[in-house]
Amino acid sequence: MDAAELAARGLVGLKVSADFARLGELAELVARGEIHVPIAARPLEAAGAALAELGTRQVAGKLVLLVG
Amino acid sequence: MREFVIPEFGSPGSLGERPLPVAGEGQVLVRVRAAGLNAVDIAVVGGLYKDFMEHRLPLVPGVDFSGTTEAVGPGVTDFAVGDDVFGNVGKRYFGEGTLANAVNPGPGETVVIVGAGGGVGSFATALAARTGARVIAVTRAALAEHAWTPPNWLPGASSA
Numbered sequence: 001m002d003a004a005e006l007a008a009r010g011l012v013g014l015k016v017s018a019d020f021a022r023l024g025e026l027a028e029l030v031a032r033g034e035i036h037v038p039i040a041a042r043p044l045e046a047a048g049a050a051l052a053e054l055g056t057r058q059v060a061g062k063l064v065l066l067v068g
Numbered sequence: 069m070r071e072f073v074i075p076e077f078g079s080p081g082s083l084g085e086r087p088l089p090v091a092g093e094g095q096v097l098v099r100v101r102a103a104g105l106n107a108v109d110i111a112v113v114g115g116l117y118k119d120f121m122e123h124r125l126p127l128v129p130g131v132d133f134s135g136t137t138e139a140v141g142p143g144v145t146d147f148a149v150g151d152d153v154f155g156n157v158g159k160r161y162f163g164e165g166t167l168a169n170a171v172n173p174g175p176g177e178t179v180v181i182v183g184a185g186g187g188v189g190s191f192a193t194a195l196a197a198r199t200g201a202r203v204i205a206v207t208r209a210a211l212a213e214h215a216w217t218p219p220n221w222l223p224g225a226s227s228a
Contacts, residue, residue, distance in 0.1 A: 041102070044070060044072060044164075047072035047081065047083075048080045048081045048082070050105055051105065051109060051110055051113065051129075054106075054107070054110060055110050063105045064103065064104050064105065065103045065104075066102055067101060067103055067133075067163065067164055068099055068135065068164050
């Protein structure tokens with residue numbers, strides 16, 4: 001379904017693609033602190049709750065378990 | 069060691085205990101510091117992959133991890149105790165220790181990355197390519213169209 005078909009249904013389509021050509025550029029921006037990558041951490045004891053949290057699709061960025 | 073165990077598909081899971089495994093031939097034992105949560109974990113613990121993915125209950129979910137090498141098995145020469153490592157094999161990472169095959173690719177070697185169009189796979193592909201190894205990235209054709217653009221900072225990269 002293209003953008004015109006989506007628009008006819010009152011929807012806006014946005015295609016986001018991985019682009020390896022810009023990966024290095026992004027890594028430099030992160031290293032310089034110019035962009036922030038949100039990483040939320042939960043303890044291993046909260047693994048079940050963390051999985052449920054991820055399942056809500058409301059997590060921005062990366063969710064990790066701190067194990068050791 | 070502690071680990072997060074799913075006794076049966078769909079259960080909420082709980083912490084369990086088991087002895088640290090012993091690194092076998094070509095393996096390293098990793099003291100896991102952090103494990104990433106991924107959408108595939110939700111599918112695995114819910115049993116959505118049970119008919120086409122090897123599993124053994126009780127199941128310890130997890131896909132990718134980072135940590136420190138705790139022990140190395142026979143035949144491992146590229147890693148030593150205390151090395152900071154990361155990995156992605158697809159089992160037993162929501163725990164304090166895990167076994168992983170010791171892989172440190174270089175020029176003249178070939179690396180196959182399945183799921184290369186995903187978030188973890190795309191980074192793994194780029195990192196593997198930086199080692200100078202020949203990288204075969206496997207992904208859906210629809211993703212391959214836009215996910216793999218040979219970057220100018222990876223000499224010799226090409227798409228097929």
